[in-house]
Amino acid sequence: MRPFGIDRDVEVPVPAEGETWAVGAVILNDLGEAFAQKRGPEHPFPDCWDVVGGQVAPGEGLLDALAREIEEETGWQLRRVRRFLGVAVRRSDDGDGVRHEADFVVEVTGDLAHPAVEWSRHSTYAWFGPADLPLLKENRAPGECLVHDLISRALPRHGKGHGPWA
Numbered sequence: 566m567r568p569f570g571i572d573r574d575v576e577v578p579v580p581a582e583g584e585t586w587a588v589g590a591v592i593l594n595d596l597g598e599a600f601a602q603k604r605g606p607e608h609p610f611p612d613c614w615d616v617v618g619g620q621v622a623p624g625e626g627l628l629d630a631l632a633r634e635i636e637e638e639t640g641w642q643l644r645r646v647r648r649f650l651g652v653a654v655r656r657s658d659d660g661d662g663v664r665h666e667a668d669f670v671v672e673v674t675g676d677l678a679h680p681a682v683e684w685s686r687h688s689t690y691a692w693f694g695p696a697d698l699p700l701l702k703e704n705r706a707p708g709e710c711l712v713h714d715l716i717s718r719a720l721p722r723h724g725k726g727h728g729p730w731a
Contacts, residue, residue: 569632570645577627578652578667588631589618589668591650591719592641594677598692599716601701602638602680605688612688612704614712616668627667640681641673650718653711670719695720 571577580586592600601614617638621630632643648670654663682690693701693716701713 567628567632569628569643571628572645572647575646575669576649578665580621580627580665585662585664586621586627586630587619587664587666588621588627588634589616589666589715590631590635590643590671591616591668591716592635592639592671592673593719593721594692596692596694597721598694598697599719600639600677600680600690601693601712601716602682602687602690605686608686610704614701614703616712616715618666618668631669631671635671635673638683638687639673639675641675641677643671644674645672646670647672648719650715668715
């Protein structure tokens with residue numbers, strides 16, 4: 566039994582043999598804001614905002630990788646997988662082949678005011694609401710809006726109930 570829950574209608578892709586996969590977590594707080602962290606200057610896409618996530622290890626399931634990446638990058642624990650946002654397919658960061666990334670909206674436990682950020686890989690973090698979305702395009706070329714678009718789709722839709730999961 567997993568130490569986290571999964572909403573009933575959440576689809577989880579099944580990677581094919583030999584494919585390279587990564588996972589991404591759009592973490593929402595109780596105000597419906599999404600967590601993002603800025604990549605350090607020595608990493609691919611330097612000084613760009615990114616969601617929590619990373620590479621799926623050989624033999625590791627997507628949701629297990631999601632839980633591991635959340636804990637490694639923030640110190641928080643995955644509580645519940647709320648929504649599947651889709652799969653992005655692109656050239657890997659190192660330019661070596663195709664990478665599939667499954668992205669999810671998640672709920673976590675832990676001190677959301679004090680993430681245990683990997684400061685060797687990230688320079689800062691912030692919580693983003695609808696008004697903050699343009700900041701997610703910082704240091705990106707025109708048309709490179711993956712993180713912006715991902716968080717935009719994950720944010721709660723106003724007028725559809727109350728709270729971030731409405």
